Amino acid sequence: MNISRRGFMKLAGVGVASIGMSQLGLDLSPTQAYAAGLKIKGAKEVISICPFCSVSCHFIAHVKDGKIVSCEGDPDYPVSEGALCAKGAAMLSMHNSHHRIEKPLYRAPYSTKWEEKSWDFVLDRIARRVKETRDADFKRFNDKGQEVNRVESIFHLGTSQMDNEECAVVHQGVRGLGLVHFDHQARI
Numbered sequence: 358m359n360i361s362r363r364g365f366m367k368l369a370g371v372g373v374a375s376i377g378m379s380q381l382g383l384d385l386s387p388t389q390a391y392a393a394g395l396k397i398k399g400a401k402e403v404i405s406i407c408p409f410c411s412v413s414c415h416f417i418a419h420v421k422d423g424k425i426v427s428c429e430g431d432p433d434y435p436v437s438e439g440a441l442c443a444k445g446a447a448m449l450s451m452h453n454s455h456h457r458i459e460k461p462l463y464r465a466p467y468s469t470k471w472e473e474k475s476w477d478f479v480l481d482r483i484a485r486r487v488k489e490t491r492d493a494d495f496k497r498f499n500d501k502g503q504e505v506n507r508v509e510s511i512f513h514l515g516t517s518q519m520d521n522e523e524c525a526v527v528h529q530g531v532r533g534l535g536l537v538h539f540d541h542q543a544r545i
């Protein structure tokens with residue numbers, strides 16, 4: 358019989374629990390009734406990837422009515438075998454937290470207030486500021502006369518919310534602008 362690691366763990370868990378409880382003469386029906394009311398009952402299982410670091414642990418998201426109701430490590434993923442570190446284990450709260458910012462916030466120079474803005478506004482502004490700064494500070498040659506083609510006045514910080522491929526594309530873009538100062542949030 359072919360059985361996945363996850364299937365085996367489920368079966369083993371049920372088997373051990375059943376044998377242990379029945380040997381003790383316990384009535385399992387209240388436990389079974391409780392299990393039937395669990396929040397993941399009837400939820401769709403979706404395998405996804407933790408975005409926080411390059412280990413890329415798989416996790417199982419339980420989705421009900423279009424919402425994630427539970428996340429857990431995927432025992433079939435060979436690298437982590439179902440384990441998640443504290444960041445990955447907090448995946449559900451990251452997704453559902455009321456602290457999560459879902460719209461761009463902008464704080465004008467010298468202002469003490471954050472204002473909600475549209476994506477068009479913030480993307481146009483970022484693009485304009487990057488262009489102005491690059492035009493003003495682009496260095497073709499260094500002090501020794503060596504060709505360097507670089508910008509030293511912009512720092513770029515990558516995010517763990519992107520996957521490896523997205524990071525690769527952004528890296529090429531950042532390099533293409535001539536930036537030499539950049540890092541990734543996962544290293545902080």
Ligand code: SF4
Nearest residue numbers: 407409410414442445
């Ligand atoms: S942050 Fe933790 S759970 Fe997420 S991929 Fe890295 S090691 Fe895995």
